[in-house]
Amino acid sequence: MTEAIEKTQVNSQAPEEITKKDVTKAYLRWHFANEIPHSFERYLAPSLLYGMMPILKKLYKDDDARRAAYKRQLLFFNTQLSWGGGVITGLMSSMEQQRAEEEYTDSEVLMQDDLMYNTKAGLMGALAGIGDAIDSGTVQYIFIAIAVPWAQQGSPLGALFPFICFATYQAILGVFFARQAFAMGRNATGLMQSTGIQTAIETLSVLGLFMMGVLAGNYVKVESTLKFVISGKDFVIQDILDQIVPGLLPLAVVMGVYWFYTKKGLKVTQALLWLTLILIVLAGIGIL
Secondary structure (H helix, E strand, O other), X not given: OHHHHHHHHHHHOOOOOOOHHHHHXXXXXXXXXXOOOOEOOOEOHHHHHHHHHHHHHHHOOOHHHHHHHHHHHOOOEOOOOOHHHHHHHHHHHHHHHHHHHHHHOOOOOOOOHHHHHHHHHHHHHHHHHHHHHHHHHHHHHHHHHHHHHHHHOOOOHHHHHHHHHHHHHHHHHHHHHHHHXXXXXXXXXXXXXXXXXXXXXXXXXXXXXXXHHHHHHHHOOOOOOOEEEEOOEEEEHHHHXXXXXXXXXXXXXXXXXXXXXXXXXXXXXXXXXXXXXXXXXXXXXXXX
């Protein structure tokens, strides 16, 4: 009887199996808590811990071991929502699973704290750059470009479509990355650096530039009202510009704002104030 009780107690301390459903739940918890506990000391680490808590509870039955796991996942962390968050959530789930099994079997702990954090720290910046370039710099503008004509017609769909589509896209993408990273374990790092992924990133970046050009060309409206008469003939500057390079003034405005950002940093309020002031002056003297 005593042996049976001891065996039951030992088995109760064994790590439970982590399933795809657990990983999906972990990512979605991270996804929806992403910016809520944001702090300058830990940045998004509390959100990651919140996502990982159900998994850590299944893996570590001992209170001290669970507390140690919480502390590991509460160290400084900051990355992009779906690419970085998805891959790292899945990867940390896989690494914590290995760590829990090593501790439970009293074998050599290869999954050291430093290894786990260095893996996370090494990926979070690189994946954030990829995710920001593709999601924030490309995909969201595709949705916006599709919806702008509806917004101009006064349809509420013009405001709702980009928000709903982009949010859904990021949630689905994050779950996919989390599951793939969990299945692949540490090999997921190699996948993100593969030639195929890099080619896809470059292709989407080029597509994003095209979409930005389409948006700027169609929806940045700047025209000159300047005209003069020579030998009884009217010369309208805007007509001349349209014959030489159509859309030259909108392009000049966009490139001017871009130049400002490269020189002064991403100071949006200052850029808007300077742009408004310059346009008012040019309109006042009859150039625009």
